[in-house]
Amino acid sequence: MSATLTYALLALAILCEVTxxxxxxxxxxxxxxxxxxxxxxxxxxxxxxxxxxxxxxxVGFVYALWSGLxxxxxxxxxxxxxxxxxxxxxxxxFVLIIAGVALVKGGGAAA
Numbered sequence: 001m002s003a004t005l006t007y008a009l010l011a012l013a014i015l016c017e018v019t020x021x022x023x024x025x026x027x028x029x030x031x032x033x034x035x036x037x038x039x040x041x042x043x044x045x046x047x048x049x050x051x052x053x054x055x056x057x058x059v060g061f062v063y064a065l066w067s068g069l070x071x072x073x074x075x076x077x078x079x080x081x082x083x084x085x086x087x088x089x090x091x092x093x094f095v096l097i098i099a100g101v102a103l104v105k106g107g108g109a110a111a
């Protein structure tokens with residue numbers, strides 16, 4: 001599998017995870033069928049695509065990127081869709097997450 005395809009699969013895994021987590025808020029405790037179905041499908045897709053990307057990329061790097069960008073993505077959706085607050089400390093936290101992922105990759109963890 002090419003590096004481009006592997007990273008594309010990882011990006012799709014992150015998108016699925018952000019979608020599923022956002023739908024989780026809309027599901028009202030998994031009591032609304034439509035959003036609940038998106039939650040289940042989104043997480044299933046996320047883990048499947050994550051597993052495919054792990055065939056060629058190191059687990060430490062993949063998990064750092066998946067979880068870090070997932071956190072940032074959900075926070076962006078929270079602000080844009082659900083009106084959640086964005087503060088300077090939150091933005092600083094996002095910068096630190098990105099720096100942490102860069103350190104994991106730069107440490108020789110990625111192929």
